[in-house]
Amino acid sequence: MPKLRRMAASVVVLALSVSGTALAGSTAHADTPRGGAGSERVAATAAVPDVSLAGVKSHLSEFQQIADANGGNRAHGEPGYKASVDYVRAELDAAGYDTALQTFSYFGETGYNLIADWPGGNPDEVLMAGAHLDxxxxxxxxxxxxxxxxxILEVALEVSRQDLQPDKHLRFAWWGAEELGLVGSEHYVDSLSSAQRQEITGYYNFDMIGSPNAGYFVYDGDDSDGTGSGPGPDGSAYLEDVLEEYFATIDVPTRGTDFDGRSDYGPFIRVGIPAGGTFTGAEGHKTQTEASLWGGTAGQAYDPCYHSGCDDLGNIDDTTLDRNADAIAYAMWTVGGTQSANDFSVSLSPTSGAVTAGGSVSTTVSTTTTRGGAQTVQLSAQGLPSGVTAEFAPTTVTSGESATLTLTASADAPSANSSVTVTGDGSESSTAATYGLTVNGTSSCSGENSATGTLSSGDRVVQPDGSYFQAPDGTHTACLDGPDGADFDLYLQKWDGWSWADVDSSTSAGPDEEISYNGSSGYYRYQVHAYSGSGSYTVGWDAP
Incomplete structure (x- = not known):
């Protein structure tokens, strides 16, 4: 992992439906279309193996021996790096992988990316795992x-030993020249056409997973921490959830780590590819809270040998390494799924909508047989916000048929911004699609005047309706009812003859605000600011 540098993440909305991508400029080819937008596979999962710690450490011993025989390092442009690539490729070739070597030039030296594809799996869906090798x-x-x-090498070899037949196509990558600024992974992503980039919709990155004073960090795909660069592209939250699910099974708490651009996920999220992964800490210092969570020593670096000569075989915590290797396997097995003889997909049209309290909104649920024969599919909806019910007509279809989903909001349904999961449970497999639902509901916030709307994080709006009102001397009272989990703020502004000036505000860390201001006559307006979070709001006010 290179030293900290900021990288902006370009976020676009993509479905978590992953498809094969050709390695541009290499000898490997896989030119396949992207999966349907809005669809997320809930595939059956084969038993996840317990990855051999001894196997992982045997690879580390090989890397150490390679470094010892080649000037003490495995850096870009040095013989130790190419020897590392050759070792990994030989292991994968013997295990039945289709491997390809991609070359690039940096600082006058030849660099290498190694890409390995496991034969089989749905060619329209590819799941990638990567790590830098230098x-x-x-x-x-x-x-x-x-x-x-x-x-990731030992997990890839375990895929071969198990003769895993995943629903998705699996691809593993080892990047070159990461320590010089993500050069290898940047080259890989930049060498792909726009269509090829669209085909890759899931990438797991694993960088430093055995730190001796370890933290258990999972990349914050949904930006639930609310810090740094924001969420990853759509689908990143799912990749994060799977890893958190694994650590929960072994009673190890995790904390988020920001997509700050320090590792090889950076080029992927830059072009809108969902990403996730784990990280156990570099030069940063463990806090007392973290030491209480995970053990270790507060006030000391997670990796005291970061970027130094002592980063050798003695610089690994076996328990941390073992747990993270098992997490890699859990992610690849779970997200990769297991093939069934018959399969189908679910899609929605439209994929989002809004409903007012007391009303309803509908979407068409289409099913398509994608492999084998048709099967009976039971439709259901999960994640409904308070006051909303779902009705399918019909509730059961044969794959290839469609149904109508009607979402109805009660007269007293509160405002909400939710993702409703529409699941099709078939006799042999299940799949789901997501519907974005906005409820413009009732509010406890009221006054002689009121306005409603929807804001995205960071946006501002002026009420009433982008205009202003005239008021005499007296007391102004106002309230704001924002979406749960968000931080919305309310400002009262007065025209001072030259510009609009804030005369009162309510800026708590929550979604709801209140203002009471005694002012002189003049022109006034309210401004609503979505400081963080998105959704619908109601503002009510009384003028003097």
Whole structure:
């Protein structure tokens, strides 16, 4: 992992439906279309293996021996890096993978990315896992990032040993020159056409997964922490959820880590590809709270040998490495799914809508047989907001047929902004699609005057209706009812003859605000600010 540098993430909306991508400029080819937008597979999952810690450490021993025999490092442009690539490729070739070597040039030296595809799986859906293979020139780079490289290698070999037949096509990647600024992964992403980029819709990144004073960090795909660069592209939250689910099964709490551009997920999220992964800490220092959560020593670096000569075989915590290797397997097995003889897809049209309290909104639920024969599908909806009911007509279809979903909001339904999951449970497989529902509901906030609307995070709006009102001397009272979980603020502004000036405000950390202001006559208006979070709001006010 290179030292901290900021990278902006370009976020576009994509479905978590992953498809094969050709490696531009290489000898491997896979030119397949993208899966249907709005669809998320809930595939059956084969038993997840317990990845061998001894196997992972055997790869680390090989990396150490390679470094020792080649000037003490495995850095870009040095013989130790190419020897590392050759070792990993030989392991994968022997295990039955289709491997391809992509070359690039940086600082006058030839660099290498190694791409390995596991034969089989749905060619319209590809799940990737990657790690950088290079070290810094100061040392052998066993934690940074021999650990991630060895972890995904042992998982890839376990796929072969199990003869896994996943629903998705699996692809593994080892990147070059990451320590010089994500050069290898940038080259890979930049070499792809727009269509090829669209085909990759899920990438897991594993960088430094065995730190000796470890933290258990999972990339914050949904920006639930509310810090840093914001959420990853649509689908990243699902990748995060799967990893958090694994750590919950072994009673290890996790914390989010920001998509700050420090590792090889950066080029992927830049072009809108969902990403996730784990990280156990670099030069940052463990807090007392984290030491209470995970053990270790507060006030010391997660990896005291970060980017130094002591990052060798003694710089690995076995328990941390073992848990993270198992997390990689859990993610690949769970998201990859298991093939069934017969399969189908679910799609929605439209994929989003709004409903007012007391009203209803509808969408068409279409099913398509994608493999084998048709099967009976039971339709259901999950994640309904308070006061909303769902009705399918019909509730059961044969794949290939359609139904109508009607969402009805009661007269007293509160405002909400929700993702409703529409699930099709078939006799052999299940699949789901997501519907974005906005409820413009009732509010406890009222006054002689009121206005409603919807804001995205960071947006502002002026009420009433982008205009203003004239008021005599007296007291102004107002309230704001924002969406749950968001931070909306309310400002009262007065025209001072030159500009609009704030004369009162309510800026708590929650969604609801109140103002009471005693002012002189003049022209006034209210401004609503979505400080963080998005959704519908109601503002009510009384003028003097």
């Amino acid at each position: 070290s810094v020139s100061a040392g052998s780079g066993i934690n940074d990032n021999g650990s991630g490289s060895a972890g």
